[in-house]
Amino acid sequence: MKLPILTTKLHIPPARSQAVRRSHLFERLNAGMHKKLTLISASAGYGKTTLVSEWLADSKRPAAWLSLDEEDNAPERFLLHLVAALKKIVAVNGEGAWKALQSPQPPPIPYILTALINELSSGSAAFVLVLDDYHVIESRTIHDALAFLIDNQPLPMHLIILTREDPPLSIARLRAQDQLTELRLQDLRFTSHEAVLFLNQVMGLHLSPTEVLALEKRTEGWAVGLQLAALSMQGHTNTEPFISAFSGTHRFVLDYLMEEVLRQQPEEVQTFLLYTSMLDRFCASLCDAIVQTARGGQEMLEVLERSNLFIVPLDSERRWYRYHHLFADLLRQRFKQACKEKGDAIAALHSRASQWFEQNELELEAFQHAAAAQDTDRVAALIEGKGMPLHFRGAVHPVLTWLQRQDEATLNNRPSLWVIYASAQLMVGELNGIEQKLFAAEAALKLLDPDQIDPDLVGHIASIKATLAVTRNDADTIIAQSLIALEHLHPDNLSVRAATSWTLGVAYQLQGNRAAARQAYAEALAISKRIGHVIIALMAALGTGQIQERDNQLKLAVQTYKEAIQLAGEPPLPAICDAYLGMARIYYEWNDLNAADEYCQRSILLAGQLENTDRLADSQLFAAKLKLARQELSAAEALLAKARREVQERSLRHLMGKVGHVELLIALRHGHLPEDAMLLEAKEWPALQARIYMHQGKAAAALAVLGDLLEQAKAKQLKHKQLELLVLQAVAFQCQGRIDRALQSLKAALMLAKHDGFVRLFVDEGKPMLDLLTEAVARRIELDYTDFLLSNMRDEQKLEDFALLHRYNHSQPFVDNLSERELEVLQLIAQGLSNQQIGDRLFLALSTVKGYNRNIFEKLQVKRRTEAIARARELGLI
Numbered sequence: 001m002k003l004p005i006l007t008t009k010l011h012i013p014p015a016r017s018q019a020v021r022r023s024h025l026f027e028r029l030n031a032g033m034h035k036k037l038t039l040i041s042a043s044a045g046y047g048k049t050t051l052v053s054e055w056l057a058d059s060k061r062p063a064a065w066l067s068l069d070e071e072d073n074a075p076e077r078f079l080l081h082l083v084a085a086l087k088k089i090v091a092v093n094g095e096g097a098w099k100a101l102q103s104p105q106p107p108p109i110p111y112i113l114t115a116l117i118n119e120l121s122s123g124s125a126a127f128v129l130v131l132d133d134y135h136v137i138e139s140r141t142i143h144d145a146l147a148f149l150i151d152n153q154p155l156p157m158h159l160i161i162l163t164r165e166d167p168p169l170s171i172a173r174l175r176a177q178d179q180l181t182e183l184r185l186q187d188l189r190f191t192s193h194e195a196v197l198f199l200n201q202v203m204g205l206h207l208s209p210t211e212v213l214a215l216e217k218r219t220e221g222w223a224v225g226l227q228l229a230a231l232s233m234q235g236h237t238n239t240e241p242f243i244s245a246f247s248g249t250h251r252f253v254l255d256y257l258m259e260e261v262l263r264q265q266p267e268e269v270q271t272f273l274l275y276t277s278m279l280d281r282f283c284a285s286l287c288d289a290i291v292q293t294a295r296g297g298q299e300m301l302e303v304l305e306r307s308n309l310f311i312v313p314l315d316s317e318r319r320w321y322r323y324h325h326l327f328a329d330l331l332r333q334r335f336k337q338a339c340k341e342k343g344d345a346i347a348a349l350h351s352r353a354s355q356w357f358e359q360n361e362l363e364l365e366a367f368q369h370a371a372a373a374q375d376t377d378r379v380a381a382l383i384e385g386k387g388m389p390l391h392f393r394g395a396v397h398p399v400l401t402w403l404q405r406q407d408e409a410t411l412n413n414r415p416s417l418w419v420i421y422a423s424a425q426l427m428v429g430e431l432n433g434i435e436q437k438l439f440a441a442e443a444a445l446k447l448l449d450p451d452q453i454d455p456d457l458v459g460h461i462a463s464i465k466a467t468l469a470v471t472r473n474d475a476d477t478i479i480a481q482s483l484i485a486l487e488h489l490h491p492d493n494l495s496v497r498a499a500t501s502w503t504l505g506v507a508y509q510l511q512g513n514r515a516a517a518r519q520a521y522a523e524a525l526a527i528s529k530r531i532g533h534v535i536i537a538l539m540a541a542l543g544t545g546q547i548q549e550r551d552n553q554l555k556l557a558v559q560t561y562k563e564a565i566q567l568a569g570e571p572p573l574p575a576i577c578d579a580y581l582g583m584a585r586i587y588y589e590w591n592d593l594n595a596a597d598e599y600c601q602r603s604i605l606l607a608g609q610l611e612n613t614d615r616l617a618d619s620q621l622f623a624a625k626l627k628l629a630r631q632e633l634s635a636a637e638a639l640l641a642k643a644r645r646e647v648q649e650r651s652l653r654h655l656m657g658k659v660g661h662v663e664l665l666i667a668l669r670h671g672h673l674p675e676d677a678m679l680l681e682a683k684e685w686p687a688l689q690a691r692i693y694m695h696q697g698k699a700a701a702a703l704a705v706l707g708d709l710l711e712q713a714k715a716k717q718l719k720h721k722q723l724e725l726l727v728l729q730a731v732a733f734q735c736q737g738r739i740d741r742a743l744q745s746l747k748a749a750l751m752l753a754k755h756d757g758f759v760r761l762f763v764d765e766g767k768p769m770l771d772l773l774t775e776a777v778a779r780r781i782e783l784d785y786t787d788f789l790l791s792n793m794r795d796e797q798k799l800e801d802f803a804l805l806h807r808y809n810h811s812q813p814f815v816d817n818l819s820e821r822e823l824e825v826l827q828l829i830a831q832g833l834s835n836q837q838i839g840d841r842l843f844l845a846l847s848t849v850k851g852y853n854r855n856i857f858e859k860l861q862v863k864r865r866t867e868a869i870a871r872a873r874e875l876g877l878i
Helices: 023-034 048-059 075-087 097-101 109-121 140-151 171-176 192-202 209-219 223-233 240-245 250-263 267-276 284-290 297-306 325-338 344-359 363-372 376-384 396-404 408-413 415-427 434-446 455-471 475-488 494-511 514-531 534-550 554-568 574-589 593-607 615-629 633-649 653-669 676-684 686-695 699-715 719-735 739-756 767-778 783-794 799-806 820-830 835-842 846-860 865-874
Strands: 037-041 063-067 127-132 157-163 180-184 311-313 321-323
Touching (some): 023 048, 023 180, 037 048, 048 127, 048 157, 075 109, 075 140, 075 396, 097 109, 109 140, 171 180, 192 209, 209 240, 223 240, 267 284, 267 297, 267 325, 284 297, 297 311, 297 321, 321 325, 363 396, 376 415, 396 415, 408 415, 408 434, 415 434, 415 455, 434 455, 455 494, 494 514, 534 554, 534 574, 534 719, 554 574, 574 593, 574 615, 593 615, 633 653, 653 686, 686 699, 686 719, 699 719, 719 739, 719 767, 767 783, 820 835, 820 865, 835 846
Parallel strands (some): 037 157, 063 127, 127 157
Antiparallel strands (some): 311 321
C-alpha cells in the first residue's frame, strides 16, 4: 500500500491570458528538441516556469510536468511522482516500473529506471518531460538516477530541467556532444521591448519609454523585479519619483518591494498571505482550516489570482495553488518575525494543517506538519498509522529523518518511537544500532507501571529481534522471540504478525522441520496478500519454494518461484534473486542449460544489490558449475575465484562445501586432484570427502562415509539429500566392482527422481554413471526413465571431456571395475593362498585362476602378487 500521488505536482502551470510572447526563446526551445537536454538555469524570478509553460501551450507538444519540492529528496517519492507524471501522457505499463514502485520496499533505482526506459522506448510519439525547481534536490542518489536516465534516454523523450543552480550532472560532456540546449540568466532577461509590453500591456501601466528603460536597467531585466515594481506603482499617478528611488541589489529591492506590495493590501489579505505561507501548496478548504476570513478561502484565492500576487495555479480547475517560492520565503520570514513573541502560533497552524491532511487521507503531509509543530505524540500516532505503520507504506525515509533528529529524552518518553526507529532501520537494511535501540526501548518500558505497557509494543520488539536473528541463522533465538511476539501482538497488527510468521518459517526451515515451516510460510503469505505487504508475501513464497525443491517437488517449486517473481514486479525486488537461483537449479537439473543460464544471470545481477548476504557467492558458485557443464573451463575458474573471494571476505563458512566441490570438479578437469590443503578442509564436509575418496580410488572409505550420511538423511526425511547420496553410493559401489549392489542404489535413486524428471544429478557423474545406466537398461530397471537419462548423456557434446570430471589423479592408476569373482580372487591372494589353493576353494581350474590373476594385475597396473595386495589395500578393496 503506497502513499497517494500528489497530483497537483504533475500539472503544467496554465499559460496566462495576458503574457509577453517571447518568440526568440520559443525558437531556441524548438531548435533544441532533437537533443537530450534543455537546461534553463537562473536565479529566482527570471520566469523559467512561465516561459516553458507558455511555450508548451504555444507548441502543443505532449508534456509531462513534475514540480519538485524538498520532500522529493526521498528517492522513492521522486520516482513515484516521476512515473506518475509520465503516465499522464505516455503508455507506462502498469506491471512494470509503476507496479514496482507500489511495493513497500521498492527495488533498486537502476532497475526501476531500466524498466521505465524500456517502456518509454516502445512508444513512437515524441514528448517532453519537465522537472521544475530541480535545485531543491540534494540527494546524490537522485542525481545519479537522473544521470542514468539521461545516458540511456529513450528517443521519443526530451528532458527540460528548470533550476536556480546547475545540477551536478555531466553538463560539460553533454555540451561537447552537442546534446545540450542552455538558457541562462542573460538569455531570460527581459529586453527593452519585452519590458515595454509587460509593464504597459500586461500590468496596465502607462509608462514612457524613458521610464521603462530606467526600470529595465535597474532590474536588469529581472521579471519578478519588474512585476513587483509594477504592483507597487499601481494606483500611483506620479510614478517618476518611485522609479528614481528604485535602486539597489536584488535582495534589497525585493525586500523593499515586498513591503510596498504588502502594505497596499487590505489587512485581511495580508493576514491570509502570512498565515498560508507555511503551506507548500493549498486549496480553499485547507486555507479555511488555517485562517478564518470573512470572504472564505475560495474567494480569497480568487482575489489573489486576480491581483497577480505571486500565486501559481497547480491544476486546470484552479483548485490547488502555491506561492512563488521566493515570495513564500519572504512571507514566512515576515510571519516568523511577527510571531516572535508568541512562538506557539506557528505550531498551532501546523497542527491545524496536520489535522486537515489526516482527515483527507494525506498521511505523509499530516506527519510533516505534525513534526513541524513539534507535536511528538501526534507524530508517533501518525507513524504508527491505522492498520499499517507509515514507514511500511513507503515513507520510511521521512520517518527515519525525523527520528534521527530527536534526542534520547524524547524517545525515552515514548518507547514506541525507539521501536519504530529500529523497525525503520531494519526496513532499509541498516542493521548496525538496531539492538541498541531495542535495548533503549526495553529500558524505557521498565520505568513504566506494568499496566501502562502496551503488550503490542512488547510483541513488536520481539518480532524485530527475531528478524535480526534471521540474519545470523540463529534458529533457537528466532523461535523464542517469534513466539513471544505472537503472544503479545494485537490480533489486528497484521503487518507485524505476518512478518513474525515468516521468521518462524525461516527458523523451522533451518531446523529441518519442513512441515512446520510450510505452515508458517502459508500463514505469512495469506496475511501479507490480504493487507498488501508485498515483501513478506515474497519472502514466504521463496521459503515455500525452497522447501518444495528440497522435497524433490521440482515442478511444484517452479510454480511457487514463478508466483514469487510475479509478486516482486518488474523490475524485480533484489530479494527475488533466490527465486531466480532456484529456477536456475531446477532447469539445470532438467538439463535445460540455456534457461538455467538465463535465470542464473538474473540471480547474480539482483544478488549484487544486496548487502550482508550470501546470495551473490551462492549464485556465482552455481554459475561456475553451469559453465563446467558447458565445457567453459576458463569462465568457470573466473566465477569460482569471485565466489571464493566473496566467501572468504564475508566469512560464509556454510558455503565452503560448495566451494570445495567446484574446486574438485575444476581440478579433475585439469587431470589432477586439488591441493592437500583443500583435501584437509574437505573433512568438514563429509559428502565432499566421500567424493575425494572415490577419486583417490578408496571406494570402501567413500561407502563408509556415504552409508552414515544416508542413514542420517533418511532419519530426517531429507529427500533431496537422500537422492544425491544414493547416486553417489551407486557410483561408489560400481567403482568397487559391486555391480549388483550399485544397481540397487541406482534403482532407489531412480524411484525418487523419476516423478519430477531429474537429469543432471545422474549425467554429472559422467562415464561411471553411463556404464551403470547401460547395465540398468540391459536388466530392464526403470526402462523408460533410464532410456531417457541415457539419451541426455549421449547428447553431451564431448562425452570424453565430460568423463574427465571423474578421473582419478593421474599419479594414481585408473582402476577398471573388478568383477565380483575377481574381488573374491583378490581377497584370497591377500590371505596368502596359492593359485591351486584358490582354485580348490572356488572350484576353478588352475588356468582359470591364472586368467583372473592376469586381469587383476592389469586393472591394478601391477606385476606381482605383493604389489597387487599393497595396491588393493591402498584403494580400500581389501
